[in-house]
Amino acid sequence: MKDQPTTAHSFLPLHALEFQTLLSLSAGSAHAYAIVQAIEKRQPAWSPVQPTNMYRRIWRLAADGLIEQIEAPPNVTDPRRKYFAITELGSQVAAAEAARLRSLLRHAEEAGIVAREVPQA
């Protein structure tokens, strides 16, 4: 089978947790727990992110080259933690996914779905 060229669009749609992970790492490198905290701060309504599931997503993103494992920053106190940073490809994929979601939202607004979501008392 012939290898296809890597484009950001070929990764879409992204799993919500993967997209959230990329969003978290856009702000700077972080370890898994910091990513989880950032996600849960953004999405308080989500049920707690479970450790194995989180790692499965991180592993996939790293295996696909959207994020990468980096050396721990020098001031780190806990040497057991792995640190991750978003790659250039990862930033492109996050941007493409955000654009996709924005387009979806627009369609939803046109269809009146968003307005109907908050019923009047």
Place this chain on the structure above:
Amino acid sequence: MNAEMNADCPWLVRVFRFWLRLIPTRFGPDVRREIALLFEDRLREGSLTPSRRLLLLLQAMADAVLHGRHPVFERPLRSCTARRDHVAEPGKRRHERRTTRGDDLMSSMLQDLRFALRSLRRRPVFATFAIVALALGVGGTTSMFSVVDGVLLKKLPYRDPSTVVSIWKAWPSWRGEPGLDYVWDHIHFPWGDYLQVRDHATSLETVAAHAQEVAVMTGDGNAEELSIGEASANLFEMLGVRMPLGRGFASNEVAPAGEPARLMVLSHELWQRRFGGDPSVLGQTTTLGAEAFEIIGVLPPRFRLPSDLIATHDNGGDVDPGLRDAWLPLGYHGADRGNSFELIARLAPGASAEQAQAEVQSLMTDGPDDQIARVVPRKDVLTRGYGTPLVVLLAAAGLLMLIACTNVMGLLLGEAPGRQREISVRAALGAPPRRILRQLLTENVLLGLAGAGLGFWVARIGTSALLAVAPPLPRLEAVTIDGRVMLFAAVAGVATGLVFGMLPALHLVRGAGAKLRVRASSKRARPLQSLGVAAQVGLTVVLLVSAGLFGRSLLQLFAVEPGFRTAQLAALELRMPPEEPTTPDDRTRFLDAVYRASTGTPGVVAASAARRLPFASGNGTQSFSFLRDGEEVGSTQLPMFVHPSYFEMLGIPLLQGRSLQVSDNRDTEPVIVISRALAEQNWPDRSPIGERVRYRGRDWTIVGVVGDVLHQALGDDTIATFYASAYQVAQHTMQLIVRTTGEPSTVLPTLRERLVAIHPNIAIREAGTMTNLMKESASDAHFRAVLLGTFATLATLLAVIGIFGVTARSIAARSRELGIRSALGAPLRALELLVLRDGLASALLGVVGGLLGAIVAARWIGHLLFEVPPLDPLTYAGATVLATTVCLIAAYLPARKIARIQPREVMTDDQS
């Protein structure tokens, strides 16, 4: 905060780590560590309640099962170093998904798991109750199993253990004799008979012998009293003991082949304790008694050679009776020591214990003609007498497990009405019954696994607690939480989930066919639930009655009058190296010095000394004869050599004549004081004062009679005793007894210092307070009572949950009916009675059934009770009242909810 959380949660993290290792995953140890770390971080968040933490654990465990086998974990992780070579493969994800789908079975099982997890997550209260109930059942049973496994089931740590036997003599004439009954079939061998058996028995491949002594180790460090074993050259080799350091004895270093050499093999424990585990100890010399011994070897850890008398008679207060601190060559203390040699042998190939017994019998030449040989497999030796008590406790734990299972079954049945609609919809959409059943059973297995996981940790805590309160059982050192115990917990959990979840699952699947109505199924589930509650209450009553009987038995034991005042008494065992003090006069002076030092210690009110302590002198009986009407009569009694202050100090009443006096010494006429039992036994119709007794070749005159003292364990018969003054029979080892003004532990350090000042080589061992010695003598009964009490409490708790649940669900299911009745003007009290009837009827049925079951159980445990009849009416009445009251409360609490039922709402709900 973090430090506090860390201190609270490590066991949850350990459970999760263990779980990650247990379940099949596709990630390596690296990722496992990371995932566990993430979970640990989670636990540190804010102030989590214990139940929230438990929920987090269960969620994380389920999540690991769901996601841990994802193929992505098999792909290499791209790190910044590998980035340059990276070519992303977008097609790879689709390929992954195809691969997963291709594995139908795995996929559908994962689907089942996922569904089960979602389903349980939707019902957190139910899941928590079910898992906790299972954990209590699994934990209790697993704890008891770990003890039974260690003591009764595990293979002995010998090479080819099934062929190893112990050999004794038995003398039926001693059977039933006070003080001798316990030893009548465990008489050791004299030297001559040992050699006969060793050299001529063809049915025995190897015959080894060992003997026991006590000696004081001096040399470097404190003088220390040691339990010393003497071993034949082939003992360790025959048992397959592999020495971690050095060697055992060679045949020419042991009698009779050679003169016993001054060589010593250390126990692992002594090596660690006294020599700091230093390997260079080999070849060094150490002093035992007055002799120097060369250390030639160290035994493996936990090497024990207990006899089956240890728990009741042979320990004399030892905490670890099977342990010998060090071993010397056999015969070191001489061969002419009467029946001192215990034989352990290996059967020849093809020979049976019975054949060996007949052969040994024919070879015995020493001793009375009516003595018989006994050859007993070693395994039976160590478990004799412990089987039934332990199995009783295991059965009690099993009952707890059964209650937990019934409880879970009740919970599952209670869930049925709420789930019937969901299951029916799935069936209507084409899910085959088998698939639905599998789905439901997956949920139950998951519950069982979670229960087993938590139960395993309950068992760890339980086993530590059991070991802390356990009486000195043989092979307690073999009790560990190992793979077998873990397997037991896992199988117990999963089997419970499957077996007890089957009935509710079948019930749901059967109802799934056509009916989408909830009420019909709810009606069918109710009798089953009620039956479940009846079973739980019944089993609880059995446990309550058993616990009550053991508890009353323990109280009866503690009510036994020991014959002296035990309050604030502490004892110290003092032992001198054999070479000093050398003469009897020296020993008398030594006794004087000890007495003076003790009475002069601040905080000591009174002091005395005796050769033996009460509660720990069971095996000290000796034979002597006395003259009755000019005729010599033989008898077996307990000789006590005491300081003259003994009776006054302990508060033993003087009934006739006079007490012993300091002036009764080696230069005056030998006199004794006897116990009331001895007086009544031999001189029932007249005063024994002035009668003469022959003992150790001398005639002793009886000068007084004192009250009986309990010298054996609480609950044993009083032994006839005579007391001689330690000033007339100088002793080498004495138990110093002191009565203190306050807590004995505050006085003992000063007292110890004063004693060491008398002689630096004096070995001092704290024997404990008299109250503790008394309690320890009843440790079997204590163990049973505590354990049964715990099981009964847990069972009651589970039964409460069960009854509460049934009544609450009964109200929920009948809310419409209750609403209508209320609307029609039925008083609240009448409605409450209506639903109370549901919970109470089954509970009362359970109480009646439980009482019948308890009568059967009590007959089985009757022989373990002390002065409490198996049908003790007080215990049965107490258990009935307790069980009924608890059931009433458990049913009444949810019944109060009726007052909140709004007729209009429930009727409208039902129409929708």
